Amino acid sequence: MANSKTKVVTGVVRLSYASVWEPKAVNEGATPKYSVSLIIPKSDTETLAKINAAIDAAIEEGIGKFGGKKPNKAAIKLPLRDGDVERDDEAYSNSYFVNANSVTAPQVVDIRVQPILDRSEVYSGVYARVSISFYAFNSNGNKGIACGLGNIQKVKDGEPLGGKTDASKDFDELSDDELLGF
Numbered sequence: 001m002a003n004s005k006t007k008v009v010t011g012v013v014r015l016s017y018a019s020v021w022e023p024k025a026v027n028e029g030a031t032p033k034y035s036v037s038l039i040i041p042k043s044d045t046e047t048l049a050k051i052n053a054a055i056d057a058a059i060e061e062g063i064g065k066f067g068g069k070k071p072n073k074a075a076i077k078l079p080l081r082d083g084d085v086e087r088d089d090e091a092y093s094n095s096y097f098v099n100a101n102s103v104t105a106p107q108v109v110d111i112r113v114q115p116i117l118d119r120s121e122v123y124s125g126v127y128a129r130v131s132i133s134f135y136a137f138n139s140n141g142n143k144g145i146a147c148g149l150g151n152i153q154k155v156k157d158g159e160p161l162g163g164k165t166d167a168s169k170d171f172d173e174l175s176d177d178e179l180l181g182f
Helices: 046-059
Strands: 007-009 013-026 033-041 093-102 126-141 142-156
Touching: 007 046, 013 046, 013 093, 013 142, 033 046, 033 142, 046 093, 046 142, 093 126
Parallel strands: 093 142
Antiparallel strands: 007 126, 013 033, 013 126, 033 093, 126 142
Protein backbone atom coordinates (compact mmCIF):
# COMPACT_ATOMS: atom_id res chain seq x y z
CA MET A 1 0.00 0.00 0.00
CA ALA A 2 1.14 3.53 -0.70
CA ASN A 3 2.62 5.49 2.16
CA SER A 4 3.57 9.12 2.52
CA LYS A 5 7.03 8.44 1.07
CA THR A 6 5.75 6.79 -2.12
CA LYS A 7 2.66 8.96 -2.69
CA VAL A 8 2.79 12.23 -4.63
CA VAL A 9 0.21 14.90 -5.39
CA THR A 10 1.45 16.58 -8.55
CA GLY A 11 1.48 20.21 -9.43
CA VAL A 12 -0.58 21.10 -12.49
CA VAL A 13 -0.03 18.50 -15.21
CA ARG A 14 -1.74 17.79 -18.51
CA LEU A 15 -3.69 14.59 -19.01
CA SER A 16 -3.09 12.49 -22.11
CA TYR A 17 -4.49 9.11 -23.13
CA ALA A 18 -7.06 9.70 -20.39
CA SER A 19 -9.14 6.61 -19.68
CA VAL A 20 -10.52 7.76 -16.33
CA TRP A 21 -14.23 6.97 -16.73
CA GLU A 22 -14.12 3.43 -18.13
CA PRO A 23 -11.34 0.89 -17.59
CA LYS A 24 -9.64 -0.44 -20.71
CA ALA A 25 -7.57 -3.57 -21.25
CA VAL A 26 -4.18 -2.95 -22.87
CA ASN A 27 -4.10 -6.42 -24.43
CA GLU A 28 -6.77 -9.06 -24.94
CA GLY A 29 -7.16 -11.04 -21.73
CA ALA A 30 -5.48 -8.31 -19.64
CA THR A 31 -7.24 -6.81 -16.64
CA PRO A 32 -9.07 -3.60 -17.65
CA LYS A 33 -7.59 -0.55 -15.91
CA TYR A 34 -8.23 3.15 -15.53
CA SER A 35 -5.19 4.97 -16.85
CA VAL A 36 -3.71 8.29 -17.84
CA SER A 37 -0.41 9.68 -19.05
CA LEU A 38 0.61 12.71 -16.97
CA ILE A 39 2.56 15.33 -18.93
CA ILE A 40 4.75 17.18 -16.44
CA PRO A 41 6.52 20.37 -17.56
CA LYS A 42 10.30 20.17 -17.08
CA SER A 43 9.98 23.56 -15.37
CA ASP A 44 7.92 21.97 -12.54
CA THR A 45 11.00 21.04 -10.53
CA GLU A 46 8.98 20.67 -7.32
CA THR A 47 6.75 17.90 -8.72
CA LEU A 48 9.72 16.22 -10.42
CA ALA A 49 11.71 16.23 -7.16
CA LYS A 50 8.74 14.69 -5.28
CA ILE A 51 8.36 12.00 -7.96
CA ASN A 52 12.07 11.14 -7.89
CA ALA A 53 12.02 10.92 -4.08
CA ALA A 54 8.93 8.66 -4.21
CA ILE A 55 10.61 6.42 -6.81
CA ASP A 56 13.68 6.13 -4.55
CA ALA A 57 11.42 5.25 -1.59
CA ALA A 58 9.60 2.62 -3.68
CA ILE A 59 12.96 1.07 -4.61
CA GLU A 60 13.89 0.89 -0.91
CA GLU A 61 10.51 -0.60 0.03
CA GLY A 62 10.69 -3.07 -2.86
CA ILE A 63 14.11 -4.54 -2.12
CA GLY A 64 12.40 -7.87 -1.39
CA LYS A 65 11.07 -7.93 -4.96
CA PHE A 66 14.58 -7.32 -6.26
CA GLY A 67 16.13 -10.37 -4.61
CA GLY A 68 17.02 -8.57 -1.38
CA LYS A 69 19.45 -6.16 -3.04
CA LYS A 70 18.98 -2.54 -4.00
CA PRO A 71 19.09 -2.50 -7.81
CA ASN A 72 21.00 -0.05 -9.92
CA LYS A 73 18.41 2.35 -11.34
CA ALA A 74 19.80 1.76 -14.85
CA ALA A 75 18.95 -1.96 -14.52
CA ILE A 76 15.21 -1.53 -13.83
CA LYS A 77 12.24 0.09 -15.55
CA LEU A 78 11.43 3.51 -14.17
CA PRO A 79 8.12 5.33 -14.64
CA LEU A 80 9.41 8.90 -15.16
CA ARG A 81 10.27 9.31 -18.84
CA ASP A 82 11.49 12.16 -21.03
CA GLY A 83 8.87 13.38 -23.52
CA ASP A 84 11.50 15.00 -25.76
CA VAL A 85 13.28 11.63 -26.14
CA GLU A 86 10.42 9.10 -26.13
CA ARG A 87 7.53 10.90 -27.85
CA ASP A 88 7.26 12.48 -31.27
CA ASP A 89 4.36 14.62 -30.10
CA GLU A 90 4.30 18.38 -29.56
CA ALA A 91 2.18 17.94 -26.39
CA TYR A 92 5.12 16.11 -24.75
CA SER A 93 7.72 18.71 -25.77
CA ASN A 94 9.87 20.08 -22.93
CA SER A 95 8.13 17.69 -20.53
CA TYR A 96 8.51 14.46 -18.65
CA PHE A 97 5.66 11.98 -18.41
CA VAL A 98 4.44 9.20 -16.16
CA ASN A 99 1.85 6.58 -17.10
CA ALA A 100 -0.40 5.83 -14.12
CA ASN A 101 -3.09 3.18 -13.85
CA SER A 102 -5.41 1.47 -11.40
CA VAL A 103 -8.02 -1.28 -11.36
CA THR A 104 -10.24 0.98 -9.23
CA ALA A 105 -11.82 4.16 -10.58
CA PRO A 106 -10.22 7.44 -9.53
CA GLN A 107 -12.36 10.05 -7.86
CA VAL A 108 -12.58 12.99 -10.26
CA VAL A 109 -13.22 16.40 -8.67
CA ASP A 110 -13.21 20.08 -9.57
CA ILE A 111 -11.16 22.89 -8.01
CA ARG A 112 -13.62 22.99 -5.07
CA VAL A 113 -13.20 19.21 -4.55
CA GLN A 114 -16.76 18.58 -5.74
CA PRO A 115 -17.32 15.43 -7.83
CA ILE A 116 -17.36 15.93 -11.59
CA LEU A 117 -20.24 13.92 -13.01
CA ASP A 118 -20.20 15.16 -16.62
CA ARG A 119 -17.71 12.88 -18.35
CA SER A 120 -17.07 15.43 -21.11
CA GLU A 121 -15.41 17.69 -18.48
CA VAL A 122 -12.29 15.50 -18.14
CA TYR A 123 -10.50 14.46 -21.32
CA SER A 124 -7.04 14.18 -22.89
CA GLY A 125 -5.71 17.73 -22.90
CA VAL A 126 -7.27 18.97 -19.64
CA TYR A 127 -5.02 20.34 -16.87
CA ALA A 128 -5.22 18.70 -13.45
CA ARG A 129 -3.52 17.77 -10.22
CA VAL A 130 -3.26 14.03 -9.70
CA SER A 131 -2.45 11.81 -6.73
CA ILE A 132 -0.15 8.95 -7.70
CA SER A 133 1.83 6.33 -5.82
CA PHE A 134 4.87 4.32 -6.75
CA TYR A 135 5.59 0.65 -6.04
CA ALA A 136 8.09 -2.03 -7.02
CA PHE A 137 7.23 -4.88 -9.35
CA ASN A 138 8.98 -8.06 -10.48
CA SER A 139 6.86 -9.91 -13.01
CA ASN A 140 7.77 -12.24 -15.88
CA GLY A 141 11.41 -11.13 -15.77
CA ASN A 142 10.52 -7.43 -15.77
CA LYS A 143 11.66 -5.47 -12.74
CA GLY A 144 11.01 -1.88 -11.92
CA ILE A 145 8.85 0.77 -10.36
CA ALA A 146 5.25 1.29 -11.48
CA CYS A 147 2.90 4.21 -10.93
CA GLY A 148 -0.56 3.77 -9.45
CA LEU A 149 -3.34 6.22 -10.27
CA GLY A 150 -5.06 7.80 -7.28
CA ASN A 151 -7.47 10.70 -7.75
CA ILE A 152 -7.80 13.59 -10.20
CA GLN A 153 -8.59 17.25 -9.57
CA LYS A 154 -9.43 19.16 -12.75
CA VAL A 155 -7.81 22.60 -12.70
CA LYS A 156 -8.67 24.03 -16.13
CA ASP A 157 -9.63 23.12 -19.67
CA GLY A 158 -7.00 22.66 -22.35
CA GLU A 159 -6.89 22.04 -26.08
CA PRO A 160 -8.06 18.44 -26.61
CA LEU A 161 -5.28 16.04 -27.55
CA GLY A 162 -5.49 13.18 -29.99
CA GLY A 163 -6.39 15.02 -33.19
CA LYS A 164 -10.10 15.07 -32.45
CA THR A 165 -11.74 18.34 -33.46
CA ASP A 166 -14.99 19.97 -32.42
CA ALA A 167 -17.80 19.40 -34.93
CA SER A 168 -18.49 23.16 -35.01
CA LYS A 169 -14.98 23.62 -36.47
CA ASP A 170 -15.52 20.95 -39.13
CA PHE A 171 -18.94 22.01 -40.44
CA ASP A 172 -20.89 25.11 -41.40
CA GLU A 173 -24.56 25.28 -40.56
CA LEU A 174 -26.79 24.18 -43.44
CA SER A 175 -29.85 26.15 -44.43
CA ASP A 176 -33.24 24.60 -45.17
CA ASP A 177 -32.75 25.53 -48.87
CA GLU A 178 -29.49 23.51 -49.00
CA LEU A 179 -31.30 20.47 -47.60
CA LEU A 180 -34.12 20.57 -50.19
CA GLY A 181 -31.92 18.86 -52.76
CA PHE A 182 -31.72 15.65 -50.68
